[in-house]
Amino acid sequence: MTSAAAAAVTAESQPRRERPSTLALLLNNRLAAAGLVVLGLVVGAALAAPILPLADPNATDPAHRLAPLFAPAHLLGTDALGRDILSRLIWGTRVSLAVGVSASLIAAVVGSAIGLVAGYAGGRSDQILMRLIDLLMAFPYILLALAIVAILGPGLINALYAIAIVNVPFFARNIRGITVGLARREFIDAARLSGKGPLRILWSEILPNVLPTIVITLSTTVGWMILETAGLSFLGLGAQPPQADLGSMLGDGRKVMFTAPTISLVPGLMIFLIVISINLIGDGIRDALDPRLRSGALARPSFRTAIAEPLDRPTAPLDAAATLDVKGLRTDFRMGPEIYHACGGVDLTIAPGQCLGLVGESGSGKSVTAMSLMGLVPSPPGIVTGGTIGFRGEDLATAKNERIRTLRGSAIAHVFQDPLATLHPLFCVGDQIVEAIRAHQPLSRSEAEGKAEELLTLVRIPNPAERMRALPHELSGGLRQRVSIAMALANDPELIIADEPTTALDVTVQADILRLLDTLRHDRKLAVLFITHDFGVVSEIADRVAVMYAGKIVETGPTTAVLADPAHPYTRMLIDCVPVMGEPERRLDAVRGRPPAVNQLPAGCSFAARCPRVEPDCSTGEIVLDEKRNGLQARCLHPLEPGETLA
Amino acid sequence: MTAVSDARLLEVRDLSRRFGGGRTLFGVKKPQLTAVGALSLDLQKGETLGIVGESGCGKSTLARLLVGLDRPSAGTIRLDGEDLAAAGRRAVAAKVQYVFQDPVSSLNPRHTIRAILEAPMRHLLGLGKAERARRLDQLIEDVNLRPEFLERYPHEFSGGQAQRIGIARALAADPDVVVLDEPVSALDVSVQAQVLNLLERLKRERGLTYVFISHDLAVVESVSTRVAVMYFGALVETAPARAIFAAPRHPYTRLLIDSAQIPGRQRAPKSGGSGELPDPYNPPPGCAFAPRCSRAEEICGEAMPGLEARSGDSQHHVACFNPIPLAAHS
Ligand SMILES: Nc1ncnc2c1ncn2[C@@H]1O[C@H](COP(=O)(O)OP(=O)(O)O)[C@@H](O)[C@H]1O
Ligand code: SF4
Ligand code: SF4
Ligand SMILES: [Mg+2]
Numbered sequence: 001m002t003s004a005a006a007a008a009v010t011a012e013s014q015p016r017r018e019r020p021s022t023l024a025l026l027l028n029n030r031l032a033a034a035g036l037v038v039l040g041l042v043v044g045a046a047l048a049a050p051i052l053p054l055a056d057p058n059a060t061d062p063a064h065r066l067a068p069l070f071a072p073a074h075l076l077g078t079d080a081l082g083r084d085i086l087s088r089l090i091w092g093t094r095v096s097l098a099v100g101v102s103a104s105l106i107a108a109v110v111g112s113a114i115g116l117v118a119g120y121a122g123g124r125s126d127q128i129l130m131r132l133i134d135l136l137m138a139f140p141y142i143l144l145a146l147a148i149v150a151i152l153g154p155g156l157i158n159a160l161y162a163i164a165i166v167n168v169p170f171f172a173r174n175i176r177g178i179t180v181g182l183a184r185r186e187f188i189d190a191a192r193l194s195g196k197g198p199l200r201i202l203w204s205e206i207l208p209n210v211l212p213t214i215v216i217t218l219s220t221t222v223g224w225m226i227l228e229t230a231g232l233s234f235l236g237l238g239a240q241p242p243q244a245d246l247g248s249m250l251g252d253g254r255k256v257m258f259t260a261p262t263i264s265l266v267p268g269l270m271i272f273l274i275v276i277s278i279n280l281i282g283d284g285i286r287d288a289l290d291p292r293l294r295s296g297a298l299a300r301p302s303f304r305t306a307i308a309e310p311l312d313r314p315t316a317p318l319d320a321a322a323t324l325d326v327k328g329l330r331t332d333f334r335m336g337p338e339i340y341h342a343c344g345g346v347d348l349t350i351a352p353g354q355c356l357g358l359v360g361e362s363g364s365g366k367s368v369t370a371m372s373l374m375g376l377v378p379s380p381p382g383i384v385t386g387g388t389i390g391f392r393g394e395d396l397a398t399a400k401n402e403r404i405r406t407l408r409g410s411a412i413a414h415v416f417q418d419p420l421a422t423l424h425p426l427f428c429v430g431d432q433i434v435e436a437i438r439a440h441q442p443l444s445r446s447e448a449e450g451k452a453e454e455l456l457t458l459v460r461i462p463n464p465a466e467r468m469r470a471l472p473h474e475l476s477g478g479l480r481q482r483v484s485i486a487m488a489l490a491n492d493p494e495l496i497i498a499d500e501p502t503t504a505l506d507v508t509v510q511a512d513i514l515r516l517l518d519t520l521r522h523d524r525k526l527a528v529l530f531i532t533h534d535f536g537v538v539s540e541i542a543d544r545v546a547v548m549y550a551g552k553i554v555e556t557g558p559t560t561a562v563l564a565d566p567a568h569p570y571t572r573m574l575i576d577c578v579p580v581m582g583e584p585e586r587r588l589d590a591v592r593g594r595p596p597a598v599n600q601l602p603a604g605c606s607f608a609a610r611c612p613r614v615e616p617d618c619s620t621g622e623i624v625l626d627e628k629r630n631g632l633q634a635r636c637l638h639p640l641e642p643g644e645t646l647a
Numbered sequence: 648m649t650a651v652s653d654a655r656l657l658e659v660r661d662l663s664r665r666f667g668g669g670r671t672l673f674g675v676k677k678p679q680l681t682a683v684g685a686l687s688l689d690l691q692k693g694e695t696l697g698i699v700g701e702s703g704c705g706k707s708t709l710a711r712l713l714v715g716l717d718r719p720s721a722g723t724i725r726l727d728g729e730d731l732a733a734a735g736r737r738a739v740a741a742k743v744q745y746v747f748q749d750p751v752s753s754l755n756p757r758h759t760i761r762a763i764l765e766a767p768m769r770h771l772l773g774l775g776k777a778e779r780a781r782r783l784d785q786l787i788e789d790v791n792l793r794p795e796f797l798e799r800y801p802h803e804f805s806g807g808q809a810q811r812i813g814i815a816r817a818l819a820a821d822p823d824v825v826v827l828d829e830p831v832s833a834l835d836v837s838v839q840a841q842v843l844n845l846l847e848r849l850k851r852e853r854g855l856t857y858v859f860i861s862h863d864l865a866v867v868e869s870v871s872t873r874v875a876v877m878y879f880g881a882l883v884e885t886a887p888a889r890a891i892f893a894a895p896r897h898p899y900t901r902l903l904i905d906s907a908q909i910p911g912r913q914r915a916p917k918s919g920g921s922g923e924l925p926d927p928y929n930p931p932p933g934c935a936f937a938p939r940c941s942r943a944e945e946i947c948g949e950a951m952p953g954l955e956a957r958s959g960d961s962q963h964h965v966a967c968f969n970p971i972p973l974a975a976h977s
Contacts, residue, residue, distance in 0.1 A: 025815050186753035189716055190763075190816060193740045195770030208757040361835045462923070476923060506701040506862060508921040511906035533836055536865075536908030577840040579869035581907050584888065588840035588869070594805060627729070 012490045025288035032284025035277035044275055055084035057091040057483055058242040062253070079249075079263050080256050083242075089266055093246035097274070099160050099238075101243070106164035107225070108218050111171025116202050116210070119179025130176065133169045141166060145228065148568045149237045156245070159238035163228050173436045174217050178210050206557030212289060219285050223278035230271055239313060275391040299325075304375035304404055305331070305382050312386030320393030323495050323527035324373070325352040329387035329397075331372045334380065342368040344551035345386070347625070348529070350492070353529040355521055357559065359535065359574070359593060364386050365551040366531045371496050371635030373529075374408055391495070410440040413488035417500040420525055421481040422487075425473040432466025440491045455486040459516060478509035485516065496521075499531045503549060520583050539563055547571045550606040553599050553625060559631035567628040567639035570607045572646055589646070605636070612646050613638045655712070656824060656856055657690035657743075680927040682708040684880040685722065687954070695850070695857040697888065699864060699903065703879040703924065706860045711764045712830045715739035715859065721934050726824075741759030741771045745819035748829040750809035754801035760812055761797040767820040782819070783787035789852070791844060807838030811845065813969045814959065818849065826858040831866060843870060864907045868892050879925060879935040882954055886963040896963065896970040898940045934968070942969045 027033050045052070053264040055073075057058045058202040071490045119130040134415055136144065148162035183206070184190065191205045226246075232238040234254075241248070247265045270467060312330065319325040350356045356365050356533035371377045373389055374397065389396040391412065396404065433452040436463025437443060443451065449468070456464035459482040472480055477601040481501060490495055498517065502510040508545025518541055521528050530542055538545055539559055546556040547568065555568035566572050572592045580586065593610040596602060600607070611618070618637055625635040629642070640646075662775040663686070668679030683705045688694055700706050704813050711717040713724065715736045731739050747753035750964060754763055764783055768774045773895055774782070790811040801809060810830065817825055830846070831839040847870070850857060863869050867874060868888055873883040874965060876897060884897040895901045902921055922939030925931050934947040954966040 008692065186749060187747070187755040190747065190753045191812075192716065193714060193745055194763075194766035194816070195737045195740055195820075196766060200738065200770075205755055205758075209755070361837050460724045478923070497849070505862065507906040507908075508701060509901060510908070512921055514908070534908065535910040536912075539910050539912060540908045552863050560911070574837060575910065578910075579843070579863075579865040580890070581868055581904070581909055582863040584868045584892075585871070588843055590840035590844060591837040592841075 006397075006412050013044070021091055023288075025605075026281075026284050029284045031280045035280030035284065038273055038277040039281065041111055042093060042270070042277070043097065045090050046097055049090045049094050052090065053091060054087040057083060057087040057244050057550050059083065066256065066263075068260075068399070077262060077573075079252055080260075085249075085263065085266055087268060087440075088207065088249060089245040091365070092239075092246050092267065093154070093270055093274070094433060095239060095245040096226055096229060096233075096247065099156060099229045099433075100163075100222060103160045103163040103167070103229065104218055104222040104225045106160075106621060107167035107221075108171050108214055110164070111168040111520065112175045112210070112214050114168065114172040115175025116179050116206060120183045120198065120202055122180070122183070126176075129172075133172050137169045137173075142228075142231065145232060146235075146237070149232060154237045154240065156233075156239045159232040162232065163225050166228070167225060170221065171214070171217060175210055175214065178213055179206055182206050182209055189572075202470040216282070216286050220279065220282035221286070224277040226278070227275050230592055243583075243636075249341060255616060265491055286471070302379045303413040304401055305372060305377040305384050306379035306386040307375075307397060308383055311384070313388055313397070314386075318388060318393050318395060319349065319392035320390075320547070321351070321529050322349050322390065323352050323354075323392060324529065325388075325390030325393075326373070326389045327390070329369065329372060329389065330385045331368050331377055332383055332385050334383060338599045341551050341601065342382075342598055343348070343372055343600075346548075346551075346553055348546065348553075349488065350495070350527040350529060352448065352527055353521060353543045354544070355518075355530055355539035357545045358531045359545055359550060360530060360548035361532060361533065361574075363595060364548045365598070366548055367499055369548070370414075370499055370529060370531055371499065374414070375410055376414075377406055388503075406440070409436060409495055410491035412497065413491070413493040413494045413497040414500045415484050415488050415496060416483070417486040419477075420472060422484055423480065425472055428469045428471055429475070433468075433483070433487050436487050436490045452486075452492075455489055456483070458489065458520075459483075459486045460512075461486070476509075477505055481509075481513055482516070485520075489520065493526065494538075495527045497529045500533070501530075502537060503532065503534070510537070511540075517541060521563060535563060535578065536580075547574070550601060551634065552606070554607065554636070555632065556625070556633045560622055561630060565615075565632075565640070565642040567605075567632045567634035568636045569611050569613050569638075569640060569646060571634075573641060613640075654692045655689050656692045656727065657688075658723075658725040659690075659713075659837045660685045660723050660725075660730075661723065662688075662709070662712060663720045664705075664712055664717065668857075670855070681880050681930070682927075683712065683719075684794060684910045685882070686882055687873065688882065688885075688904075690856060690858065691873075692823075692856055693854065694872045695859055695868035695870055697874040697959045698858065698860045698877055699862065699867050699874065700877035701924065702862065703927070704877045706877055707828055708880075709871050709877070710745065710858065710860055713824075713826050714743050715744040716764065737771060738957070740767070740822075741820050742818065742822050743824045743826065744822040746810075746813050746817050746825060746830045748959065749800060749833050750813045751804075752963075754809060754815050754816075758802055759798055759800060763801075764797070764814070764815055764819050767816065769836055771820040783834075786819060789818070789849065793808040805838075806834050806846040807841055810838075810842050814845065814849070818853070821853075822855075824856045826860070828860045829862070830859075832861065832863065839866070841968060846870070847938060864892075864903060865909075877904070879930070881935070882964075882966065883936070884965045884967075885954070886960075886965075890960070890963055893972075894973055896957070896965040896973070897936075897967050898942050899936050902939070934966075942967075944969050 017496060063078055064078050065082040067078040069077050071077055074084050076089065077149065078084055114129055118126040121546050126296065145162040145166045148165055149158055152158035152161060156588060162635055174528060188201060188205055191201050229238060230247030233245050234251045236251060241246040241247040245308055249267035250264050257264055271329055277420045314328040316327055326348040328344060329346045330342055333340040333342055346369050360366050367626055370376060372384055384397060387397060430452055433455060433526050434448040437448040450609045453464050453468060456467060461467050461479060461482050502513050505513065520526060533539060542559050545559050545562045554561060555566060555571045562571060576589045593609060605623050608614045608618045623635050623637060628634050663681065665679055665681050667677045667678055698706055698788050715731060718889055744844045762797055764786060765779050768779045768782060784794065787797060815974050831947060834842060842901040859867065859870055870886040873887045874891045875882050878899050884891060891900060906921060915976055925935055926936060927931060931948050934952055934958050937943045938949045952966045952968050955972055956964050
């Protein structure tokens with residue numbers, strides 16, 4: 001694997017990550033598996049009823065009425081008319097299952113069709129259909145079923161219709177909700193542009209995407225529908241004598257409940273077994289299809305990233321004069337048997353008042369590095385396995401949870417790309433800033449309010465007193481990001497970690513926010529760790545740049561030096577592939593291939609597969625980050641000279 | 648240069664799209680906003696018209712109107728002289744296609760790439776199986792993807808690959824015009840160039856005409872032959888790409904260009920912000936940019952400036968009463 005071409009091919013065709021299959025997950029779930037076994041037996045018996053050596057279920061035999069359990073020739077005894085209970089139970093189960101399942105299917109088909117049409121058509125049709133559905137739902141469930149049977153007349157088939165109708169709204173509402181979401185997705189527009197008509201779109205684009213939901217809904221409701229059918233039969237509105245179904249058997253047994261309790265107990269037990277086994281399977285299916293469960297991320301997020309024991313700590317002393325001094329930081333993600341080295345030994349130093357720009361492609365580990373500093377990486381699967389995180393000489397990696405809690409949002413503050421993700425949607429921004437202030441400072445409410453308003457003025461929000469009462473969604477993206485910055489400043493931080501804070505903003509707003517951050521850090525001697533993928537933004541704000549690739553810093557140095565004459569081929573390629581305003585004629589050189597997966601990093605340089613300067617020695621041994629020239633450090637064996645371009 | 652009307656592919660006249668309005672069931676008036684207001688525009692065959700503007704200025708709404716995904720509230724779009732409203736969506740889609748911003752969400756997760764790419768050939772062109780297979784091979788090669796990708800599902804592709812599939816889908820019906828709405832904004836910088844270079848080659852090979860929407864001025868400058876600047880639902884300046892970047896005449900264009908971050912440039916800190924967009928439900932009278940404009944005069948708050956050539960250059964149109972004089976740039 002020394003040839004770059006061969007490496008590039010393997011990078012493109014990496015094995016797809018294996019995930020447990022749905023069936024495997026289902027069988028792993030013990031309850032669901034047990035449900036599957038029970039239901040299998042019941043259904044098997046019901047299907048086999050005609051070929052089993054059973055007595056005629058309707059043959060009366062008054063001479064042997066109310067025979068007890070285990071009576072000769074009647075394993076489960078006989079009922080008040082002397083009919084064989086075992087035979088009636090199996091035939092009755094067959095009827096109940098058939099009715100319950102048919103009703104569910106009818107409800108699913110009709111309800112889903114209504115939901116699909118309403119959700120896709122939208123507007124008036126949607127409103128009218130859904131109001132009708134609401135009307136159905138406004139009646140108490142069983143009352144509605146009773147009313148329908150009263151109109152249609154008693155009988156098993158009519159009971160079936162009643163149960164189906166009663167359950168239509170449930171499907172219609174569920175499916176409509178999903179369809180509305182899907183109908184706005186871009187692939188629906190793409191299908192319209194491909195010439196597909198509305199019916200074809202419903203059938204071939206939307207239905208395949210809602211089918212899993214229909215199946216899940218079905219599996220979680222069919223048990224209840226069997227129960228409801230039994231209920232109607234129990235009231236004498238379903239199966240008519242002499243036909244047996246579970247509900248009517250229960251009704252028959254009720255009359256002799258005290259003399260022969262087993263007659264009602266047996267069908268009751270059967271109903272219980274069917275319903276519980278179906279519901280267990282339904283829950284199992286739902287869980288197995290939940291993508292969060294598949295990725296193992298359903299666990300509650302922990303307060304702080306797990307720290308490996310023992311932690312691999314570099315011995316070099318921490319620089320107490322620097323605001324941030326990170327050495328050898330390593331964060332892994334452990335997912336099943338795979339270990340992803342998302343942050344694979346990172347060193348960062350930021351002095352007070354300095355701004356470090358952390359640059360790299362998405363997935364290079366910028367955010368994991370930043371989140372590891374304050375233990376914000378979710379655990380599991382994240383774990384810090386090495387490094388010291390020096391904050392003014394104090395090591396945060398080994399600090400107590402209490403200490404981290406105090407520092408979060410006070411001395412060290414975060415600003416994220418999407419302010420909506422950090423601001424609570426239901427509280428006005430003023431209250432949220434007041435909350436942030438009072439979490440760390442012993443101020444009265446009115447004092448904190450005064451301070452909050454000052455902060456909003458500081459970040460140049462026009463009309464701050466009025467904006468205090470605005471909800472986050474009432475502000476534009478730029479104003480929201482200013483509010484996040486105001487919140488970050490609330491407790492006089494010494495370090496701000498800003499993760500792509502301007503990426504989602506327009507150029508004009510972006511320029512404003514960058515200017516604001518720049519002024520603040522100079523005025524208040526703030527250290528800023530600024531994460532971005534945009535070299536234009538970096539040169540605007542950062543004193544120093546660190547370029548990250550596959551979890552490691554591959555080049556770092558003063559911004560102007562890195563941008564003008566990078567030593568690392570990757571930095572050069574990254575700069576060369578973006579268009580620059582004022583140079584429209586410039587040829588854009590794409591970086592071919594993709595970064596390696598961080599769970600199977602190659603030996604030697606992780607950029608080797610994409611590097612035009614690769615030599616045989618690049619693929620052996622650890623390559624260190626060392627000084628190349630005037631302040632530039634690069635992790636490369638064959639660095640570029642000043643002015644040198646790539647072939 | 649008005650004699651080139653035969654090369655005019657798309658003619659947009661007084662196009663408007665309003666959202667909301669009307670009344671609720673109880674007769675309460677619903678608020679209305681104008682996303683695109685009385686916009687006129689010509690597209691010449693073979694050009695790449697770049698459209699820039701801040702988010703919410705109506706770029707995507709305009710794009711959706713052009714490809715027939717949305718219907719105008721007023722105004723007309725003519726393609727080769729034929730009114731699009733009368734032509735029907737299929738006829739439009741066969742000639743004007745669209746590339747989406749988010750490559751992954753524009754591909755149905757439950758369809759194979761083959762099914763996605765065959766759909767336009769089947770439903771727009773009515774091609775038979777053999778012909779479809781032949782074209783598909785060509786298409787997939789044209790966008791630099793491997794034939795075995797055809798049997799895979801969208802989630803198996805990276806952003807760059809997915810966007811190449813999106814481009815292939817747009818080209819499957821052999822359109823004349825392709826509207827690209829932020830086609831590279833969702834991509835990593837390292838793959839943007841791949842997609843931009845691919846678009847350039849396809850345009851050359853297939854004689855396409857592009858409408859290229861982006862908020863990234865550097866990208867627009869590198870791909871466009873002509874640029875239109877949009878603000879608050881209207882065009883405020885149109886000119887050949889070189890002219891508009893070298894000598895912007897509308898104060899808003901100037902603001903956009905000055906705001907862009909350029910590697911290796913550190914701006915002198917400027918005081919004050921660049922201002923906020925006006926409230927779309929409550930638009931100001933006169934020029935919509937007036938509240939943010941340092942060149943505003945009395946008339947700006949009263950009348951709406953029209954988009955016209957306001958100097959010797961008939962190609963350079965600007966909607967401003969007090970445009971930046973050309974002399975200011977030399
Ligand atoms: N379906 C819609 N309903 C209501 N308002 C809309 C709708 N689509 C777009 N808008 C509004 O129209 C304006 C222009 O939006 P858009 O065309 O998406 O802008 P851009 O593409 O420049 O980001 C915005 O104010 C937006 O909120
Ligand atoms: S060490 Fe340098 S030259 Fe060698 S592959 Fe890596 S980046 Fe390229
Ligand atoms: S018309 Fe007036 S307010 Fe509008 S951009 Fe021109 S000078 Fe500014
Ligand atoms: Mg848009």
